[in-house]
Amino acid sequence: MVDSDELESVCKRRGFIWQSSEIYGGEAGFYDYGHLGALLKDNWERSWKEYFLGLDDNYHMIYTPNILPYRVLKASGHVDMFSDVLIHCMRCETGFRADHLVEDVIDMNVEGLSAEEIDKTIEKHDITCPNCKGALSESDDFNMMFSVQIGPTGEHKGFLRPETAQGTYMNFFREFRALRKKMPMGLATIGSAFRNEISPRKGVYRLREFGQAELQIFFVPGIHEEVFEKKYNAEYRVNVMLVDDDTKLIEVDELKDLPIFYKYHLSKVFEFFTDKMNLDPDSIRLRELSDDERAFYNRIHFDVEIFLESLGGWKEVAGVHYRGDYDLTKHQKESGTKMSIPIEGERVIPHVLELSFGVDRNIWSLLDRGFGDDDRKWLHLPADLAPYHVAVFPLIRKDGLPEKSIEVYNRLKSRFRAFWDKSGSVGKRYARMDEIGTPFCITIDYDTMDDDTVTIRDIVSKDQIRAPITELNDILRTLINKEKTFSEYL
């Protein structure tokens, strides 16, 4: 059982994550990454890039701005759809989402209606507060986007982007040409997105500014799927929960109604969590969303959920969304810029498969799943993601051991993220490294002074091996890259 108070305490004490602007009392929905959190986040992002760009030679990274002009988000539908019409009872003050209230009472689809239209509907059907039958206020449009004024007089309206994807969609055609018209094409990006959540809570899980890592894959169904079919492994096993069903581990090919391009990427996403984040398959599931839960433009939608005790259960950390041609069609129509590509003499607008990851939620998952406070407090992180790969200590602080340990540290620090310490006892230093997830600790003792060998201590087992200083680079590299396990060196 993860003690989330203890985990939070470690995060603050050691330098991972804490509330932003805290010296002024803080503001809900914003978090800072300290020096260890920043290392962990950078490492996760690097691993994500290596893995997902590695899926295909035509998958690439791009970066686009945080601020988008009004017209972009008008075209994407966010100005109209990314908002809630709120209403409250004038007697008992209870607040409601106006569209839900109207739908409950008169059974009509009010999606996309403006505040004025909803007010008219409420008046027409004489709808009152479901709690106390009191009269309802006029409804109020609440858009989840942060608006910004661009330019000296603010004459250009814009928004902080509510998702990183729109910047990518707008670049589809330029990159299609720059990449010499090769399809399928993948454009990935990592960056911040902003949503003015009504009630951000649960630490880093619902933020107003958060990181997204997204890969948008462009292709034309029936034309460009061969690439995926070749890579697809029907026997790959994934943990899924279908609508109205229990969680079960099955071969991905048993997901019969899904196209291969979808199953291929779904299984690769699952593999990222098991192989790169080292999460137990039992703690990960792919959950199919019902029609109600899915955004209207998503044709197929599975969320990746991880069981996080600190947040009370299964929590969404990523999603695989088949968005069809919705986005490119909208941008072609509103911008007047061609988004279609020539296929057998016709022009076709490509479809999009989106792999979307919440960066902060993924970082939190590593901390939650990795934290143990049984006999000791320790973090079990994948070695290549840990803030430090290796720490170097003198066993005791005399007889030249500290100087020798600095020599070893200097040999390692250009190749690894290394840390050197001499304060307290060696046990204390191991404990400190346990707490921040440093997988390996090297100790210089009296034998080192005779024969230039050192001990390497493993965070998981606390076992030690003895190795010559000259072999440290190779041993650490094979351990961090998982070419060999620690026990194979025992």
Next chain:
RNA sequence: GCGGCUGUGGUCUAGCCUGGUAAGACUCAAGCUUCCCAAGCUUGCUACCCGGGUUCGAAUCCCGGCAGCCGCACCA
């Protein structure tokens, strides 16, 4: 946004009811000690969420704000 609870060194807590200039544990830093898993010793840094009010005097009582937790609502 509504209701309930809460806010004290880096972390976690005591003190608050019954106003009189803050205590402990751990952590951290410097040093001593120490031949492998938070030992011990010495010294040291660091706090009453913010603002206003009552009072000779406020961590303590009152009001307002902010933040956090729980519940409701929300989560394109």
